[in-house]
Amino acid sequence: MSANGEQAAAHKQQQSPPAPMQPPSQSSEHIHPPAFVQLAPHPGAYALPPGAFSPVFFGHPNPEGMVNHDPNVPQYMPYTQMMYVYPPPIPGQAPPFPHPGVPQPTAVGKQKRKQVKMACTNCASACKKCDDGRPCQRCIRSNLASTCKDGVRKERKRGIKRGPYKRRNKPPSDDEADVPREQASIPPTLPEGYFPYFLPPPGYFQGAEGQNGAPPVQVPFYPYHHPLTPFPYSAGIPMPFMQPLSGQPGPSHNPIEAPQPPSAKGKRQRSSTDELSTSKKSKTDDQRASGTPDSEGNDVTPSGTEPAAQPSEPPSSDR
DNA sequence: ACTTTCGGACGTTCAATCGA
DNA sequence: CGATTGAACGTCCGAAAGTG
Ligand SMILES: [Zn+2]
Ligand SMILES: [Zn+2]
Numbered sequence: 001m002s003a004n005g006e007q008a009a010a011h012k013q014q015q016s017p018p019a020p021m022q023p024p025s026q027s028s029e030h031i032h033p034p035a036f037v038q039l040a041p042h043p044g045a046y047a048l049p050p051g052a053f054s055p056v057f058f059g060h061p062n063p064e065g066m067v068n069h070d071p072n073v074p075q076y077m078p079y080t081q082m083m084y085v086y087p088p089p090i091p092g093q094a095p096p097f098p099h100p101g102v103p104q105p106t107a108v109g110k111q112k113r114k115q116v117k118m119a120c121t122n123c124a125s126a127c128k129k130c131d132d133g134r135p136c137q138r139c140i141r142s143n144l145a146s147t148c149k150d151g152v153r154k155e156r157k158r159g160i161k162r163g164p165y166k167r168r169n170k171p172p173s174d175d176e177a178d179v180p181r182e183q184a185s186i187p188p189t190l191p192e193g194y195f196p197y198f199l200p201p202p203g204y205f206q207g208a209e210g211q212n213g214a215p216p217v218q219v220p221f222y223p224y225h226h227p228l229t230p231f232p233y234s235a236g237i238p239m240p241f242m243q244p245l246s247g248q249p250g251p252s253h254n255p256i257e258a259p260q261p262p263s264a265k266g267k268r269q270r271s272s273t274d275e276l277s278t279s280k281k282s283k284t285d286d287q288r289a290s291g292t293p294d295s296e297g298n299d300v301t302p303s304g305t306e307p308a309a310q311p312s313e314p315p316s317s318d319r
Numbered sequence: 320a321c322t323t324t325c326g327g328a329c330g331t332t333c334a335a336t337c338g339a
Numbered sequence: 340c341g342a343t344t345g346a347a348c349g350t351c352c353g354a355a356a357g358t359g
Contacts, residue, residue, distance in 0.1 A: 112330075113328090113330065113350085113351075113352080115329090115330055115349075115351075116350070116351095117331085117350095118349085118350090119350060119351080123350085124350075124351090126323085126324080126325095127324080127325065127326090127351055127352085128351065128352090129350075129351055129352085130350080130351085151349095153332090153348080153349075154347090154348065154349090156332075156333060156334070156346095156348075157334090157347070158334065158335095159335095160334075160346080160347085162334085162335050162336070163335095163336090165335085165336055165337065165345075166344075
């Protein structure tokens with residue numbers, strides 16, 4: 001199948017993949033009720049993104065749950081660095097709106113899939129996820145390491161006429177017509193140490209809005225660690241998930257969780273003419289003995305020691 | 320229940336085309 | 340000639356079919 005490039009141009013949305021950056025183990029019973037912190041209006045010179053709130057103090061709701069038991073660290077620590085407070089991403093789910101620390105979903109809230117540059121022949125024929133190692137992890141588990149080798153990429157056809165291209169889009173003219181006015185007010189780059197956690201949609205904090213657009217009085221506080229901004233209470237702290245304050249159907253704001261209609265594809269009938277399966281594989285498969293593949297699609301080793309599957313391809317793309 | 324197969328969504332590459 | 344476009348080509352998700 002992989003050789004057939006005839007694809008319909010219409011890309012229909014597929015089920016959203018599980019959210020990445022899932023902690024190794026997480027249980028819903030670790031969810032804490034949100035604590036609340038007092039907020040103050042943004043004192044700085046930078047405009048807050050719409051919907052962002054600027055807390056002055058951060059505190060862990062439950063000192064028992066703190067990982068940092070350093071007596072020098074106050075239980076309710078003044079956090080002088082400017083931050084925006086938003087609900088954290090819920091493990092296993094995509095955040096209801098963009099969140100740093102979660103790989104940026106596409107505009108429709110979908111996480112981009114990462115592919116290896118070249119799958120081995122075994123994985124390619126099985127249409128399964130490969131990795132950059134040779135032998136790849138899947139072949140190792142399937143005792144196919146001896147036959148694990150790169151496939152040969154076809155040479156692209158040349159001389160194909162393509163017809164006229166669409167008009168090239170000009171560099172955005174002064175009147176950035178496409179940019180919604182609210183977004184245009186957001187500084188393109190926040191100052192160092194600032195990062196928008198979430199931009200809750202309007203009405204997300206139901207009843208929490210202040211009068212005349214004034215900052216809300218209280219918002220739930222969630223410990224969350226951003227890699228660029230050390231946070232005193234970060235690792236190991238279970239993250240409660242934001243629920244709408246009252247009467248709101250929870251996941252409705254999450255575009256990822258938009259209810260998918262039951263599969264529209266018709267039933268697939270198996271064809272007996274199977275050319276790919278001529279190279280028979282042994283009877284092992286990815287998820288075997290590994291429980292389930294992790295959210296990223298990386299196979300998880302039984303021992304739970306992820307074999308550093310992604311050797312982080314060189315940032316420069318060949319060209 | 321587990322394994323295998325594979326339809327099709329979607330990511331990547333790169334030749335054709337465009338515009339300066 | 341560099342930038343952009345967009346289709347060819349590729350990976351692999353996820354569900355159905357097969358198997359014991
Ligand atoms: Zn492989
Ligand atoms: Zn392999």
